[in-house]
Amino acid sequence: xxxxxxxxxxxxxxxxxxxxxxxxxxxxxxxxxxxxxxxxxxxxxxxxxxxxxxxxxxxxxxxxxxxxxxxxxxxxxxxxxxxxxxxxxxxxxxxxxxxxxxxxxxxxxxxxxxxxxxxxxxxxxxxxxxxxxxxxxxxxxxxxxxxxxxxxxxxxxxxxxxxxxxxxxxxxxxxxxxxxxxxxxxxxxxxxxxxxxxxxxxxxxxxxxxxxxxxxxxxxxxxxxxxxxxxxxxxxxxxxxxxxxxxxxxxxxxxxxxxxxxxxxxxxxxxxxxxxxxxxxxxxxxxxxxxxxxxxxxxxxxxxxxxxxxxxxxxxxxxxxxxxxxxxxxxxxxxxxxxxxxxxxxxxxxxxxxxxxxxxxxxxxxxxxxxxxxxxxxxxxxxxxxx
Amino acid sequence: xxxxxxxxxxxxxxxxxxxxxxxxxxxxxxxxxxxxxxxxxxxxxxxxxxxxxxxxxxxxxxxxxxxxxxxxxxxxxxxxxxxxxxxxxxxxxxxxxxxxxxxxxxxxxxxxxxxxxxxxxxxxxxxxxxxxxxxxxxxxxxxxxxxxxxxxxxxxxxxxxxxxxxxxxxxxxxxxxxxxxxxxxxxxxxxxxxxxxxxxxxxxxxxxxxxxxxxxxxxxxxxxxxxxxxxxxxxxxxxxxxxxxxxxxxxxxxxxxxxxxxxxxxxxxxxxxxxxxxxxxxxxxxxxxxxxxxxxxxxxxxxxxxxxxxxxxx
Numbered sequence: 001x002x003x004x005x006x007x008x009x010x011x012x013x014x015x016x017x018x019x020x021x022x023x024x025x026x027x028x029x030x031x032x033x034x035x036x037x038x039x040x041x042x043x044x045x046x047x048x049x050x051x052x053x054x055x056x057x058x059x060x061x062x063x064x065x066x067x068x069x070x071x072x073x074x075x076x077x078x079x080x081x082x083x084x085x086x087x088x089x090x091x092x093x094x095x096x097x098x099x100x101x102x103x104x105x106x107x108x109x110x111x112x113x114x115x116x117x118x119x120x121x122x123x124x125x126x127x128x129x130x131x132x133x134x135x136x137x138x139x140x141x142x143x144x145x146x147x148x149x150x151x152x153x154x155x156x157x158x159x160x161x162x163x164x165x166x167x168x169x170x171x172x173x174x175x176x177x178x179x180x181x182x183x184x185x186x187x188x189x190x191x192x193x194x195x196x197x198x199x200x201x202x203x204x205x206x207x208x209x210x211x212x213x214x215x216x217x218x219x220x221x222x223x224x225x226x227x228x229x230x231x232x233x234x235x236x237x238x239x240x241x242x243x244x245x246x247x248x249x250x251x252x253x254x255x256x257x258x259x260x261x262x263x264x265x266x267x268x269x270x271x272x273x274x275x276x277x278x279x280x281x282x283x284x285x286x287x288x289x290x291x292x293x294x295x296x297x298x299x300x301x302x303x304x305x306x307x308x309x310x311x312x313x314x315x316x317x318x319x320x321x322x323x324x325x326x327x328x329x330x331x332x333x334x335x336x337x338x339x340x341x342x343x344x345x346x347x348x349x350x351x352x353x354x355x356x357x358x359x360x361x362x363x364x365x366x367x368x369x370x371x372x373x374x375x376x377x378x379x380x381x382x383x384x385x386x387x
Numbered sequence: 388x389x390x391x392x393x394x395x396x397x398x399x400x401x402x403x404x405x406x407x408x409x410x411x412x413x414x415x416x417x418x419x420x421x422x423x424x425x426x427x428x429x430x431x432x433x434x435x436x437x438x439x440x441x442x443x444x445x446x447x448x449x450x451x452x453x454x455x456x457x458x459x460x461x462x463x464x465x466x467x468x469x470x471x472x473x474x475x476x477x478x479x480x481x482x483x484x485x486x487x488x489x490x491x492x493x494x495x496x497x498x499x500x501x502x503x504x505x506x507x508x509x510x511x512x513x514x515x516x517x518x519x520x521x522x523x524x525x526x527x528x529x530x531x532x533x534x535x536x537x538x539x540x541x542x543x544x545x546x547x548x549x550x551x552x553x554x555x556x557x558x559x560x561x562x563x564x565x566x567x568x569x570x571x572x573x574x575x576x577x578x579x580x581x582x583x584x585x586x587x588x589x590x591x592x593x594x595x596x597x598x599x600x601x602x603x604x605x606x607x608x609x610x611x612x613x614x615x616x617x618x619x620x621x622x623x624x625x626x627x628x629x630x631x632x633x634x635x636x637x638x639x640x641x642x643x644x645x646x647x648x649x650x651x652x653x654x655x656x657x658x659x660x661x662x663x664x665x666x667x668x669x670x671x672x673x674x675x676x677x678x679x680x681x682x683x684x685x686x687x688x689x690x691x692x693x694x695x696x697x698x699x700x701x
Contacts, residue, residue: 028489030482055485059478060515067475067512071446071482074469077489079482097472203467203483205442205494207412211470213458 003183008143008175009038011182012108012168013045015150016080018190020054026196027076029054032068034061036087037120038176039110043082062087066094073103074210076202078154080105084172085112085126092130098165099134099226101211102201104157105165108150111272112172113355121356122172124271125324128332134226136166136233137301139271143180146170148244148252151193155240158197161232171273172356185248193247230302237299255299256307260286264293266372269337270321271297274352274359278321281364292368297333309340318347319371325351330380346371349380357385412465414438419455419463424617426607426624427452427528429581434526437591442494444487446480448509449473450501451535452528474508476500477516477525484522495524495595502529502543506564517571517600524594524601527564530609538612547672549665550612556669560680565604572641574599580635581605582625586647590637606633614665623660630657631681634688644692652685654678
């Protein structure tokens with residue numbers, strides 16, 4: 001394969017198919033799939049494929065999609081599924097279970113507004129509601145990053161130091177249904193990048209209970225091990241970025257992605273495709289001589305606290321853009337990053353693009369004017385962008 | 388000089404109890420903490436003997452049987468067990484069964500679930516796995532109650548039974564799950580009586596050997612929840628069978644029905660079955676009405692089995 005004009009749904013599916021094949025010499029590949037807009041095309045594409053050593057189970061719910069993946073993974077297979085929005089909410093119990101079993105399942109999640117009332121457009125609230133589920137979470141900005149992140153996610157998740165599931169998140173329709181030139185590596189390169197999976201705790205004939213009763217003392221140990229595995233992701237992610245570049249000759253974005261940050265006094269913090277619009281405004285502001293920069297959070301779990309603290313050092317004004325809302329709190333990204341700014345820095349939260357509103361440069365300019373004019377931070381602001 | 392003798396175990400219960408000839412160790416090991424007279428525990432011994440030296444993997448959803456295992460890192464089970472989320476046993480087992488198949492392993496994958504995990508929360512998952520004809524043996528040990536949480540009603544709880552959530556007795560009858568599972572036209576569906584060991588063993592062996600989705604239903608007395616004498620558990624099942632309350636039959640491919648035990652339809656067995664259980668004391672069980680319902684369901688079952696209809700009327 002080479003560069004093709006494809007949607008992010010197909011980018012995720014084709015990357016998964018390559019990763020699936022890469023495990024053909026080991027125990028193979030398994031997937032449990034269930035449709036939900038706007039993710040459906042990805043699983044449809046996987047269902048079109050014939051695997052040398054793999055099987056796709058067409059299940060009756062998202063809850064079972066993850067359960068089947070857990071069965072595959074417990075059997076030592078590489079496992080993948082995809083979901084979105086209310087599907088993720090329905091799946092939630094087993095999302096937690098997959099992490100607690102320490103299974104390196106990869107899930108592509110298309111971020112979509114939770115309902116009712118029903119809305120199929122982008123909002124990050126669905127996967128952010130699963131931030132505490134014990135999964136690695138990567139948020140992408142374009143289709144190439146979706147494809148590359150799926151490949152990288154398998155490698156990171158399956159690393160012996162990690163053994164945790166990973167979620168690759170992308171914005172509904174803005175990416176899921178938008179065609180972009182996307183380069184997919186040849187199978188031989190993927191084979192070189194993704195070693196065959198040898199899951200140390202797969203179920204064999206040994207009489208062991210997987211996931212049985214855990215008293216407080218053992219739970220303390222298991223939770224601590226989970227945290228240690230998460231902390232190992234930063235190092236593993238950097239190694240995988242190096243390996244990614246060596247094998248594919250392309251950069252995998254870092255955990256946080258800076259843009260014209262060097263001397264910036266005012267910075268934007270965002271996730272997903274909002275960052276692309278923010279960059280236009282940063283360029284315009286720079287052209288006017290304003291010291292403005294952007295920071296995109298790509299890895300939300302594990303939370304890159306040290307990287308963010310370093311990136312926030314010296315910034316006077318930070319506008320945190322949330323495409324999500326925790327009612328009664330405000331933005332979820334804001335609530336996690338606000339404490340990392342320098343003392344005295346102004347950190348203001350803006351809810352923008354909720355329910356899939358079209359975030360345009362003019363809206364970001366309005367936020368820039370607002371954050372620069374402020375004497376102090378106030379309550380979270382709702383920026384209405386409409387359809 | 389003494390010669391070393393080969394130890395031949397004394398056949399217990401005509402060979403139906405566990406012996407070293409069956410498995411290196413039983414699936415449910417000695418020293419577990421289950422209640423006396425636990426029907427589920429008896430079921431494990433039946434299964435253990437039928438499994439013999441076959442490699443198995445078991446998926447157990449939330450239930451007394453996962454508490455049975457004990458706490459990490461111990462296990463009361465002599466087989467690999469996945470403790471699944473409540474609704475997910477049949478889906479997790481689907482993945483494991485495909486994993487074994489894709490890797491050329493002869494492992495048989497089983498689900499062992501209570502009535503809550505089968506009739507209620509697990510039902511959509513089981514129905515879907517049956518529709519896909521996954522290579523799974525699903526065994527429901529039905530104690531007609533959420534036993535692990537202290538005795539709440541499930542859709543397997545019989546009418547008039549007291550539970551903590553039906554303090555006046557349950558007002559609707561039990562769901563006919565065997566009928567529903569047979570309607571999926573799966574290769575094998577059967578009810579298993581732990582009071583009829585030859586029939587039970589034959590069915591377990593057939594179910595273990597048959598490919599595709601197989602469903603076994605085991606009436607499993609719970610002395611704690613039924614308020615019955617632990618020593619009477621097997622007798623209670625015999626009464627349920629003799630009275631016609633628990634029909635022992637099997638269905639092949641959803642259409643070939645074979646009745647395995649032609650009950651005497653004993654009224655006295657029915658009376659003793661109801662009277663021996665504290666759970667029926669508050670619900671004012673109407674034996675005459677119950678007899679009518681049993682007779683009606685047998686007329687239907689006999690018709691499905693192709694038995695002469697006059698046999699159904701007494």
